[in-house]
Amino acid sequence: MPAYDYSGPGLYFVTACTDDRRCLFGEIAGEQMVLNEHGSIVQSCWQAIAEHFPDVELDEFVVMPNHLHGILWIVEPVGAGLGACVETGFPG
Numbered sequence: 001m002p003a004y005d006y007s008g009p010g011l012y013f014v015t016a017c018t019d020d021r022r023c024l025f026g027e028i029a030g031e032q033m034v035l036n037e038h039g040s041i042v043q044s045c046w047q048a049i050a051e052h053f054p055d056v057e058l059d060e061f062v063v064m065p066n067h068l069h070g071i072l073w074i075v076e077p078v079g080a081g082l083g084a085c086v087e088t089g090f091p092g
Contacts, residue, residue, distance in 0.1 A: 011059070012072045023065035039063050046070055 006012065018024045025039030035043060042063050049072070050058050059071035 007074070007077055009074050009077060012074065014070045014072055015067060017067040021066045025063050025065055025068070027065055033062070033064060035063060042068060 024036075025042055026033060026035040028034070033039075043061075046058070046061050046063075046068070050056055055074065055076035057073040057075055059073055061070035062068065
């Protein structure tokens, strides 16, 4: 929702996909996700979010071969405001 202030408190379901949905994070072997080096980096970065943002708590998270899903809980406003570019999601 372009006008929604995502810096406010609440639970947020996050999905991020790789470019062209390329399988960059590992593979499924049987019924298990086996992370490669890139997948391990993604997992480490997700787990580090709360270290960088003390007012954010992490809930469930999963890395798949070409995307990730996670739930973030913003406990207190993070002060980002509406400064992100609506078209790209990046600051500026």
